[in-house]
Amino acid sequence: MLRFCLSKRFYAKSAAKSVQTIVNPGDVPHDGTVFSMIQPTGMFHLGNYLGATRVWKQLNDSKGPAQTLVFGVADLHAITVPKPDSAQFRESRLGAVASVLACGVTPDRSILMMQSMIPEHSQLNWLLGTMTSMGYLNRMTQWKSKSQSSGNTDSVKLGLFAYPVLQAADILLYRATHVPVGEDQAQHLELTRYVAHQFNSLYKRDYFPAPQTLLTRSKKVLSLTDPCKKMSKSDGDTMSQIYMNDPPEIIRQKIRKAVTDSITTEFYYDSVGRPGLSNLIDIASGVGDTSVAQVERDIAHLRDYRSLKDYVSDLLIAELTGPRQEYKRLIADRGYLLSVAAEGSRRAREIAHRTLAEVMDLMGF
Missing domain, CATH: 1.10.240.10 (Tyrosyl-Transfer RNA Synthetase)
Structure with a gap:
């Protein structure tokens, strides 16, 4: 058991070597674009709070006039594990919006969107997927861990294997310069930079920036009953x-x-x-x-x-x-939560539509 804990920590440490750690949100450039999303698990736990949404609040509070903050609910990512109870899933999506707002993110300073309301996420995912190697995806640590735990890789769904490309598309769609993530997501940011480089090199344009990783002081919160596992x-x-x-x-x-x-x-x-x-x-x-x-x-x-x-x-x-x-x-004001998600998604889609149009033009569509 201790060896398992050690290997996971060793990877996280080594994966973070190539990323920039910024603890102070005020260090984000005055014209930077920050992007981050969280899965719709309904009510957040401490790991979600310390590793994501409290940092979002700090960024929200210190936002400069030229900065763009885009925070979202990653409901498309959530279905890499099937959600057969659609009613519960719908409520979990709204619960995530309520949780983000409860942590202090305000719609007047940040864009709070719902991933599935912006079809450009899926469209860019396909375009970038055509230039992402399966060999790179096969080396993703989370994929290896989850596929091995299933005991039968033949039964693992394509969405679980390919979702890091969607994650890259999420980030690049807003041409984000900085992405606050947990320590276990550092490798996915490396993939995002790889995909951005692939696109820029192929079309000989410095179009996508290489997003920098913001690692917070609280990188990972572990289970209270088994501290060799992440709180989940x-x-x-x-x-x-x-x-x-x-x-x-x-x-x-x-x-x-x-x-x-x-x-x-x-x-x-x-x-x-x-x-x-x-x-x-x-x-x-x-x-x-x-x-x-x-x-x-x-x-x-x-x-x-x-x-x-x-x-x-x-x-x-x-x-x-x-x-x-x-x-x-x-959570008692369903109408307000729906309106926040709809307005935030509208604002986010304005950016997403412009990026996708430029990407397709560069590609010859």
């Missing part, structure tokens, strides 16, 4: 995740039951030797937007896990109270 709704174990709308008593219960270890004389960060403790430190670092070293100093006086877990719980409760209350208000 697909886990099925609700105790493994903190949801944005969890009330304080539930947050305390989940953190108190989080897997740690038997060493209580001192608390220090060791992602391989002490993954459970290190996950709690990572969470505190992400919530407090501070370094791991600072968290270690802040908890140096604690001498038992109950005190440490109470410390982490207090941080989480204070951080999530506002978003939880706002989500409850927003």
Whole structure:
């Protein structure tokens, strides 16, 4: 088990070597275009919040007059795992919009769109797919992991194999200069740069920029019950995740039951030797937007896990109270959520339509 954790962390570290890390959203150029999307899982968990939407809020709040911020719900990506319950899927899409808004992204400063409302995503996906090698896609780490877990690669669907091309199309459609992603998505940004280079080289135009990766301080939040796995709704174990709308008593219960270890004389960060403790430190670092070293100093006086877990719980409760209350208000206003998604998608499509027209012209269509 520890070897598995080590190999995943080694890959993430090595994959990040070629990308630029910007923690301060104010470092995005004054005329930059930021693009990012999140899957429609309904109510977000802590990993979604720290790894994506809180960063979106920081970018939203610091947005300059010439910057473009496009944030979206990746509902086309969501069906790489079939969604037979269409009613539930529809509600999850709206729940994602509510979650993004509850985290503080505002429609007046950012474009908040629904991927499926903009057909240019799928159109550019096909065009770029014709110049993306299967060999490159076959090397994608997430594809390997998911296909191997199925036990039979013959049963794995094409969408799962090819979705990194759609992800590249999503980003390049807005000619994004910066993309905030989690550590596990760094390889997909490398593919996006590869696809952009392929297009530019083939048509001898410097058309698509090579988007830079924004890695936040909280790169990955792990499961509370198995700290060798990423926190994910697909886990099925609700105790493994903190949801944005969890009330304080539930947050305390989940953190108190989080897997740690038997060493209580001192608390220090060791992602391989002490993954459970290190996950709690990572969470505190992400919530407090501070370094791991600072968290270690802040908890140096604690001498038992109950005190440490109470410390982490207090941080989480204070951080999530506002978003939880706002989500409850927003999710009850279905009409407003639909209007935000429709207007944001309209604004996004204006950009997308222009890009696709230029791409097709360069290609001779």
